[in-house]
Amino acid sequence: xxxxxxxxxxxxxxxxxxxxxxxxxxxxxxxxxxxxxxxxxxxxxxxxxxxxxxxxxxxxxxxxxxxxxxxxxxxxxxxxxxxxxxxxxxxxxxxxxxxxxxxxxxxxxxxxxxxxxxxxxxxxxxxxxxxxxxxxxxxxxxxxxxxxxxxxxxxxxxxxxxxxxxxxxxxxxxxxxxxxxxxxxxxxxxxxxxxxxxxxxxxxxxxxxxxxxxxxxxxxxxxxxxxxxxxxxxxxxxxxxxxxxxxxxxxxxxxxxxxxxxxxxxxxxxxxxxxxxxxxxxxxxxxxxxxxxxxxxxxxxxxxxxxxxxxxxxxxxxxxxxxxxxxxxxxxxxxxxxxxxxxxxxxxxxxxxxxxxxxxxxxxxxxxxxxxxxxxxxxxxxxxxxxxxxxxxxxxxxxxxxxxxxxxxxxxxxxxxxxxxxxxxxxxxxxxxxxxxxxxxxxxxxxxxxxxxxxxxxxxxxxxxxxxxxxxxxxxxxxxxxxxxxxxxxxxxxxxxxxxxxxxxxxxxxxxxxxxxxxxxxxxxxxxxxxxxxxxxxxxxxxxxxxxxxxxxxxxxxxxxxxxxxxxxxxxxxxxxxxxxxxxxxxxxxxxxxxxxxxxxxxxxxxxxxxxxxxxxxxxxxxxxxxxxxxxxxxx
Numbered sequence: 001x002x003x004x005x006x007x008x009x010x011x012x013x014x015x016x017x018x019x020x021x022x023x024x025x026x027x028x029x030x031x032x033x034x035x036x037x038x039x040x041x042x043x044x045x046x047x048x049x050x051x052x053x054x055x056x057x058x059x060x061x062x063x064x065x066x067x068x069x070x071x072x073x074x075x076x077x078x079x080x081x082x083x084x085x086x087x088x089x090x091x092x093x094x095x096x097x098x099x100x101x102x103x104x105x106x107x108x109x110x111x112x113x114x115x116x117x118x119x120x121x122x123x124x125x126x127x128x129x130x131x132x133x134x135x136x137x138x139x140x141x142x143x144x145x146x147x148x149x150x151x152x153x154x155x156x157x158x159x160x161x162x163x164x165x166x167x168x169x170x171x172x173x174x175x176x177x178x179x180x181x182x183x184x185x186x187x188x189x190x191x192x193x194x195x196x197x198x199x200x201x202x203x204x205x206x207x208x209x210x211x212x213x214x215x216x217x218x219x220x221x222x223x224x225x226x227x228x229x230x231x232x233x234x235x236x237x238x239x240x241x242x243x244x245x246x247x248x249x250x251x252x253x254x255x256x257x258x259x260x261x262x263x264x265x266x267x268x269x270x271x272x273x274x275x276x277x278x279x280x281x282x283x284x285x286x287x288x289x290x291x292x293x294x295x296x297x298x299x300x301x302x303x304x305x306x307x308x309x310x311x312x313x314x315x316x317x318x319x320x321x322x323x324x325x326x327x328x329x330x331x332x333x334x335x336x337x338x339x340x341x342x343x344x345x346x347x348x349x350x351x352x353x354x355x356x357x358x359x360x361x362x363x364x365x366x367x368x369x370x371x372x373x374x375x376x377x378x379x380x381x382x383x384x385x386x387x388x389x390x391x392x393x394x395x396x397x398x399x400x401x402x403x404x405x406x407x408x409x410x411x412x413x414x415x416x417x418x419x420x421x422x423x424x425x426x427x428x429x430x431x432x433x434x435x436x437x438x439x440x441x442x443x444x445x446x447x448x449x450x451x452x453x454x455x456x457x458x459x460x461x462x463x464x465x466x467x468x469x470x471x472x473x474x475x476x477x478x479x480x481x482x483x484x485x486x487x488x489x490x491x492x493x494x495x496x497x498x499x500x501x502x503x504x505x506x507x508x509x510x511x512x513x514x515x516x517x518x519x520x521x522x523x524x525x526x527x528x529x530x531x532x533x534x535x536x537x538x539x540x541x542x543x544x545x546x547x548x549x550x551x552x553x554x555x556x557x558x559x560x561x562x563x564x565x566x567x568x569x570x571x572x573x574x575x576x577x578x579x580x581x582x583x584x585x586x587x588x589x590x591x592x593x594x595x596x597x598x599x600x601x602x603x604x605x606x607x608x609x610x611x612x613x614x615x616x617x618x619x620x621x622x623x624x625x626x627x628x629x630x631x632x633x634x635x636x
Contacts, residue, residue: 002301002347003293005054008268014239017051019149019267020105021058024185024193024229024322026130027294030055033129034062037099040123042067044097046089046114047081051127052103056082058295067097092117102126105143136183136233150232152241152267155288155324155354155365156186158212159223162249162258162363166210166228167533168242169605170201170568171636175237182208182241185229186215191291191323194226195219204568207533207605226324227290237520240267242634244533246621252361256627260365260497261620263634266352272371273344274307275411275485275500276355279330280338283359287344289315290324292351303345304332307412308445312345319349326356339409339449341485344368360494366631369483369500375414377477381470387510389551390425392478394468394503395616396486397544397585397630398426398452402461405489406452410468412444413483413502419443421476425467426456431547431582434458441476449487465546465583468503480513493626499618501632507553507580507613516550516614519636528559528615530608530633534588534600540622541588542630545608545615547578555580559610563592566603572596578615587622608633 006015020026037043041064045052048071069081070089079086092100092114100122102111107126118124131143139145156164170180180201188194195215199208210228215221230241242264251257269292279285287304291297300314304327313332319325329342336342344353356365384391398406410420420442426435435455442448452466470478482503489496505515511523518525535541547557559576574591578584588597588606597604608617620630 002271003057003349005057005348007270007348014146014268016144016146016149017054019151020130020144021054022293023132023149023151024294025132027321029130030059030294033125034059036123036125037101038062038064040099041065042095042097043099043101044092044095044119044122045069045082046092046100046102046110047086048072048110049104052081055103055127058293067095089114089117093119095119097122099123099125105131136231138233138235146239147235150235150239150241152230152243153265153290153292153351154228154230154243154245155290156212156228157225158216158221159225162247163212165212165246165248167207167244167246169207169531170205171531172232172235172237173203173205177234177236178203180232180234183231183233184210186224187226187229187322188224189226189324191320194221194224202567205564206568207566207603209603227322238636240264242531242636244531244619244634246629247365251358251363254361255625256623257361258363259495259621259623259627259629260363261629261631262354262365262367263631265367266370269348269351270346270370271348271373272415273346273353273368274341274371274413275368275483276329276342276344277409277485278333278336278338278340278342279357283338283357285329286356286358287327287329288324288354288356289319289327290350290353291319291322293349294321296320297349301347301349304329305343305345306333306336306445307341307343308443340447341409341411343371362495364497366498366500369411369413369502371413371415372481373415375479375481376416378479379477381478381480382472384512388505388508388512390467390469391550392470392480392482392503392505393548393550394482394484394501395546395548396466396484396499397546397583397618398456398459398464398466399488400461400463401453401456401459403491405491407449407487408452408466408468409449409485409487410439410442410446411483411485411500414479414481417444417479419476420482421470421472421474421478422482423469423471424450424455425469426452426464427467427581427583428459428464429462429582429584431579433581434464438471438473441474463585467548488630490626490628495627497620497628497630499631505550506616507549508551510551525614526612528608528610528613528635530615530617530635532606532608532617532619532633534604534606535621536602538624542585542620542622542628543587544583544585544618545576545578546583546617547580547613547615549580553580554612557610557615558612559608559615561591562607562609563596563600564605564607565600571600571604
């Protein structure tokens with residue numbers, strides 16, 4: 001029951017038509033357009049741009065009789081569209097239609113071309129009826145320019161003693177944007193809009209922070225737990241809105257019992273997600289299912305299954321347009337336990353979902369990841385070690401062993417992955433490999449988690465990092481889409497955090513397909529620009545920077561920590577040298593003295609910049625009573 005509309009393709013990127021059709025401001029106009037067509041049907045559709053199926057999938061045709069589908073491209077004649085064989089537009093007049101939908105944006109020219117073939121008296125409409133206001137467009141001359149739909153969703157709430165804060169920066173200014181505005185729409189749990197407003201960025205790389213408590217006061221709201229929709233106009237360089245999202249509050253009277261952080265939601269809905277952990281003893285795992293579309297999710301369209309099994313358990317109730325539903329996974333899969341994991345069959349109805357784990361009076365939040373259905377095993381990978389060394393690798397912290405437990409759970413993240421032939425390599429901060437664990441060929445349905453503290457005993461009470469890599473010594477197949485979940489728990493304190501990500505090729509001048517990835521330009525990506533939001537008040541900031549290398553690269557990094565105030569003005573710089581294959585764990589309070597932090601003020605942030613190598617970073621907040629948060633950073 002997946003939506004039959006293209007959202008994202010790994011070769012071509014995101015489908016802007018999808019975003020245009022599902023934009024919240026297009027929802028009412030889309031329903032009104034369908035009502036007009038239904039009143040004056042039969043409806044003939046001119047589908048010169050391939051948009052008809054997507055429109056009908058989102059909005060339907062209101063029960064109107066379909067009087068035919070017509071195309072301009074001779075090669076498209078005879079193709080099946082909406083269960084009809086497409087006819088040449090020259091036959092449109094014979095359709096007898098009372099209404100004609102020109103399924104295109106910027107359609108004036110096309111309508112003029114079609115006019116000689118219109119049925120007598122037919123009402124003509126186009127998708128331009130769904131256009132959002134011009135003030136929200138970056139390029140008004142081309143409606144489906146990806147920069148017109150720099151959008152995203154965030155889980156946003158202020159309820160039950162919990163509040164959230166979203167932080168991002170005007171990274172578009174670095175790509176030449178002159179003025180950037182963020183338009184915001186807040187939906188409550190039922191999908192109703194409870195607030196709409198906009199925030200202007202300063203021309204420099206200023207930050208913007210949206211705090212749920214301030215939103216609640218500003219609009220006189222009660223408790224809410226739903227979605228915040230972000231739409232950036234004036235964007236340049238990037239059409240994805242990236243952010244860090246922090247959750248604060250008490251849980252069962254524990255101060256900072258809900259301290260947690262997660263990053264942007266990846267704005268493109270997928271058919272499946274994976275990496276959802278089953279509950280450990282004493283835990284409740286709750287999945288936030290948040291409808292990203294202006295049409296309800298029908299019963300059975302969302303389902304959960306144990307990873308590696310085909311026994312789907314569907315959600316038994318529909319979910320309204322833009323509404324949110326919290327699902328206790330134990331109610332659907334009562335016998336599944338950590339370290340087993342769960343596959344979410346989402347049918348392209350939701351952007352990357354969040355999940356919440358409640359245990360021992362504390363709460364943490366993280367996200368699942370997109371499970372790709374377009375990948376197949378790559379027979380080239382085992383033979384690439386001579387050229388690419390470790391090749392694809394996934395780096396993650398081993399937090400100080402005397403204070404934290406660190407756990408690695410490999411997660412299958414492509415439909416075709418029947419096995420994971422992998423190993424884990426542990427490194428000390430100076431880049432020395434100190435241990436290796438060979439998982440062998442893990443089956444898709446495995447339940448094996450690795451205690452990194454046991455693997456890296458040579459670190460003593462200190463820290464280091466782990467790299468998950470392919471290991472074909474016993475055979476097996478890989479596809480480059482290697483993922484894992486990393487779980488961290490404070491010894492004696494009970495607070496925990498977790499994060500997940502996927503592998504890339506790092507720091508080699510040799511390129512393979514689209515690796516080493518680059519945010520701007522062609523690979524290889526051999527530089528770093530990471531955003532680090534900083535804690536205010538009682539919260540210090542933790543940052544773990546890792547210098548992973550598939551092959552030996554520069555001996556050490558030439559990293560700069562650039563501290564800026566909330567307006568984007570530079571306050572100070574601090575150098576940091578990280579050995580190749582090493583890492584550095586540091587705190588904001590230690591990197592910059594009290595006077596410098598005072599000058600930076602509230603809302604300050606840091607940019608991690610390095611033009612010599614590609615770093616991978618993790619960030620978090622350190623709170624009271626041993627509370628902490630951790631997730632990977634975003635770059636641009």
